[in-house]
Amino acid sequence: MNAFQQSVDEARRSGSGSENTRAWHGRFPYNEIISLLDVDRPFNLAESTSQDLTVGELLDLPGLERIRDLKLGYGKSAGAGALREAIAEVCKVPAEQIVTTQGAALGLFLLAFEVCRPGDEAVLATPCFPPGRDGLLGAGARVREVRLSFDNGYRLDLDQLEANLTPNTKLVSIASPQNPGGVQTFRVEIEKLLGLLEKRSAQALLFVDETYREATYGDAAVIDSFAALDARIVTGASVSKALGAPGLRTGWLTVADAQLRARLTVAKMNTVISGSVLDEALAAALLRNREGVLAPRRRLLGDAIEQLATWCKREQKRVEWVRPDAGALCCVRLRRDAFDDLAVARFWDLLPRYELQLACGTWFGESDRVFRLGFGYLPAARFGAALAALSSALDAATA
Structure with a gap:
């Protein structure tokens, strides 16, 4: 546990009154999305950015x-x-x-x-x-x-x-x-x-x-x-x-x-x-x-979304998705006829075992059946392996 998370947990324990009051006293509500700044698992499908530029790539630009x-x-x-x-x-x-x-x-x-x-x-x-x-x-x-x-x-x-x-x-x-x-x-x-x-x-x-x-x-x-x-x-x-x-x-x-x-x-x-x-x-x-910077990223996103579409079709008995119009992200939902509430909870608990990171729908105002899946952050060679790991996590959650 990092020092920030420890301080959050201490703040929650020190509160009084309702559960929401006990949870947090800040002017800004606490949201678990802050964990993305501290955790970066090998199969990170939680990030919503394109692949990070390096300082060297920036300094090579004209001007x-x-x-x-x-x-x-x-x-x-x-x-x-x-x-x-x-x-x-x-x-x-x-x-x-x-x-x-x-x-x-x-x-x-x-x-x-x-x-x-x-x-x-x-x-x-x-x-x-x-x-x-x-x-x-x-x-x-x-x-x-x-x-x-x-x-x-x-x-x-x-x-x-x-x-x-x-x-x-x-x-x-x-x-x-x-x-x-x-x-x-x-x-x-x-x-x-x-x-x-x-x-x-x-x-x-x-x-x-x-x-x-x-x-x-x-x-x-x-x-x-x-x-x-x-x-x-x-x-x-x-x-x-x-x-x-x-x-x-x-x-x-x-x-x-x-x-x-x-x-x-x-x-x-x-x-x-x-x-x-x-x-x-x-x-x-x-x-x-x-x-010049966007063109190769758009090609990578185009390839990745087609790969993701193929995965969603293969997994259509267990998940459904809203195909995005743009961006390096989309929403995927665990189907109710495949996942009861206990299976949903198991799914989230299992992600670290498969070195997976996803952004939970509750962070954004959705249910925990929904997750944001980022398809632009991982290198192309690792994205397919991440989707395979996600399928394995689905298997284990419903076993």
């Missing part, structure tokens, strides 16, 4: 020939000019509309912290990346969850969204493609959602997390960013997932409203001051050369 001359002073609060220009090209908006953040999750937290006051509500489509929910709670928003359905392919439920919109709604948060499902929202759905906001929540902003947007498969087309579609839309993304550089901790928001942009810049100044000038210089070079 970094004078990186040794970079002075390690403070950066600009809104973000380095070269990085904002590179992001603007990706999102097709003016560079002045960009505010860089330490990952998209911090961007959403700062956005919620600024636009939501006591009593204000945020409507959130779930399942979702845990910081996407817990950051809203940590910022003090009252969160109304709209639970999307595995059986409906995690498509956006506009009727449910409309039912949860009120005059107190200040923020609606969705992801496209979603994490954990990899399901995209299309322009016609966004336009309908904006119409609902105008009718029921006139002051609300729509946040769209586009972190996986460019992680397509093979030669599949990339959907344009929603950043330029409407001034009420704030998008967030980063270099973490599709580009394989989560260690740079560099993300951004696109914000059309100048006053809100200024408030977010002040909020960033008062929390992290600025981004790392080194990280932002590397991220700018990565974005300027992104097509």
Whole structure:
């Protein structure tokens, strides 16, 4: 057990009152997804990124020939000019509309912290990346969850969204493609959602997390960013997932409203001051050369998803899946006619024996019958072996 987990367990034991109170007292809810930062088993199917870039691969990119001359002073609060220009090209908006953040999750937290006051509500489509929910709670928003359905392919439920919109709604948060499902929202759905906001929540902003947007498969087309579609839309993304550089901790928001942009810049100044000038210089070079970096990753993702589709078909009597539109991730569910509740519990207990790592659905707001399976992180040669190990774990759980 690592020191962090030991401190978590001690905090849980020291509480009093209800089980939830005993479990945790933090401003941010505790979520087991934090274990992904400390555990990395050989068959890691829990990660949702493409394969990690190395520093050497980054330094070989054009535009970094004078990186040794970079002075390690403070950066600009809104973000380095070269990085904002590179992001603007990706999102097709003016560079002045960009505010860089330490990952998209911090961007959403700062956005919620600024636009939501006591009593204000945020409507959130779930399942979702845990910081996407817990950051809203940590910022003090009252969160109304709209639970999307595995059986409906995690498509956006506009009727449910409309039912949860009120005059107190200040923020609606969705992801496209979603994490954990990899399901995209299309322009016609966004336009309908904006119409609902105008009718029921006139002051609300729509946040769209586009972190996986460019992680397509093979030669599949990339959907344009929603950043330029409407001034009420704030998008967030980063270099973490599709580009394989989560260690740079560099993300951004696109914000059309100048006053809100200024408030977010002040909020960033008062929390992290600025981004790392080194990280932002590397991220700018990565974005300027992104097509060369993305192309081989898209081929690997295209091959991997077909391999996964074959495995899911072979295992269709025991599992079912929602095939993703983009991203290095998808949701798989243990079938009820093959796994009773005890078998589900055995399945999770058996994973370490098979050197497997999966992301449990409960982390994202789903049941423990569902798991997020990442198919872009492992090298191609190991991915097939990981799926074989997963089949062995299924065998053992139902034996």
